[in-house]
Amino acid sequence: MQSRDVISWTVMITGYGKHGLGKKAVSVFKQMLRYNIEPDDVCYLAVLSACSHSGLIKEGEELFSNLLETPGIKPRVEHYACVVDLLGRAGRLKEGKHLIDTMPVKPNVGIWQTLLSGCRLHGDIELGKEVSEILLRIDGNNPANYVMVSNLYGQAGYWQEHGKAREAGKTRGLKKEAGMSWVEIEREVYFFRSGEDSHPLTPRIQEALREVERRMREELGYVYGLKQEMHDIDDESKEENLRAHSEKLAIGLALASGVEPGRKDDKSV
Template sequence: MLENGEIPDEYTLTTVLKACSRLGKIREGSMIHGFLITSGFPCSGKAAIAGSLIDLYVKCGNLAGAQRVFNQIGEKNVISWSALILGYAQEGNLAEAIELFKQLQNNSKQVDGFVLSSMMGVFADFALVEQGKQMHAYAVKVPSGSEISVSNSIVDMYLKCGLLDEAERLFNEMPARNVVSWTVMITGYGKHGIGKEAIRLFDQMQSNNIEPDGVTYLATPSACSHSGLTKEGEEYFSQLCRNRWVKPGIEHYACMVDLLGRDGRLKEAKDLIENMPLKPNVGIWQTLLSACRVHGNLQLGKEVGQNLLTLDGENPVNYVMISNIYAEAGYWKEYEQVREMAKAKGLRKEAGRSWVEIDKVVHFFYGGDDTHPMIDKIHRVLKEMERRMKEKMGYVHGVKFALRDIDEESKVESLRVHSEKLAIGLALCHGGWDEARVIRVFKNLRICGDCHDFIKCLSKIVKVVFVVRDANRFHQFKDGLCSCRDYW
């Protein structure tokens, strides 16, 4: 176009920048930005182009570049603000995201429903309940806060923060609900292990002439799976297969594999994968491998693991899952071989981290973390809890969950510093354990078996109820029992 002497207009430039953004082509997008500067194009005065440049840099992970463009804009619009705010939030820089949102409010800009919903989604994902409540209070005061999409996001936020009663109240008070509203609530019940409520809501939804979509048909069998309602889950999957308008996708078959796997029907789950009309993907094989690990089926696990590495040999999660199934079976040689394969490829798994909110401040912990200023006190409190648990309940560490071929003492020490335990230790330091209260802890990965047993025992000897949200679901620990009934 340039070679033909044509000068691109604003529409052309924004279109090309959006294409670069979607494809993650930072180099090409930066070249266009350079062209705009050298040609004297007034980027700072063109809101659409400035917004596209910010979006490009944000989606390509260059927040410094996005911030520079943002700072140069004379008249900033809501699109520019929201792109940068969400960029910081997605990178985990919540403090900067919240500060920018406050600036947006002070700028007297009309915050639209998209920004409100997006910010609420960030607070939901990180389980920042205090910030979520503040955003809810703000949403009530602005016109866009009454939009149904914003209401759905608020309900979702409370569900993901573990405040089920508040979510139910808001859902019941909504003046209008769409299929997303019902699906959000069904999903929430499922994550909390209340499958029968999810089923009741699904049936009520249909009674209200709201047709379920593909996401609803995923949420409902998933809720059944988390609650051990195998028969009901199979019935809803059959209902989906008979539906004229919604067809089962790979995610629905994966949900059924999970349902069968939880029930110990591993062969049926494998047969379903091999006979379904869709090509198996990595996720569905990972679901089956997870079930193999839970039920200790090493033979099938090895077969599934090989399928996974053939499909995606560059995914570190696959190597971790395969090595762990060897470790739990005591096959340390094979465990080390798989780990070495991943290491040779330069693959590293996502680090496990947990966080807890205390007095509106969020504290993050990694496994073995010793950086917190109260770490010594945290260890003392955890050891004291451990001592009491041993005396009253005969508690011992589940050293098999250490997943390392080392001596027992070293395994115990490695288990003591798991991130969720450190987060709980900090919460106990700040409020004690002799008064009835709820401690909420959140983890980015699946909670391990030893931490699960530890928190169960701890809930028996203290007056605290522990609510832990991991990558799979919510666990409510109370009086020595967990809401997941020890299957997650």
């Protein structure tokens, strides 16, 4: 390009960030500064998001400090949310809560959801309960919030509280729309929802997924994170439920159909 402005640099930073290349995104940001291109609020958001997705805590904190000291740019709640996400991933949940409480902008639903995700990740039920109450108070008609709260308790084994959160959502008549995944094979698109077993190749799909699991255990030492399965049932049943996620069913069909990864007719979302 003959002319590179902050927009073109931001596009590059965003691309690297979305593909998990946080260090490369930070490197491009610093390269932009060496070319005397001044970042704007969108550019800072892109690089902070890249740090968040890649767990670059030190780099993210330094960039956020630079943002606060940059004249002419007023940090938005989205910038603070990136830092809360960084702190949450690192287990520094109280710092994340303090940042929300002291930031000069009004917290939105998203930033509380971000902190709640961190509480779930690290099993901080005490803070998670406090955040849950705030979240449901300001956005009590969003079914996703009740799912997040119930998952917080379910992952920690608090099944009574888990059930109460789900029941509270049902009492309000709220229902989270089920996710869907699809895969294109030989120019035909196949759709799956979680738990679906209506496809004629279901036995072969399950067989293919079990084979992948076996190889992952034997060759990589991988074991299921069964706490992610939010039901008070035995481990074998939890594995069956995890195997029924829509994304896995779509991948299983591709494997059962003999589609090689990277082929043009292999597309899944």
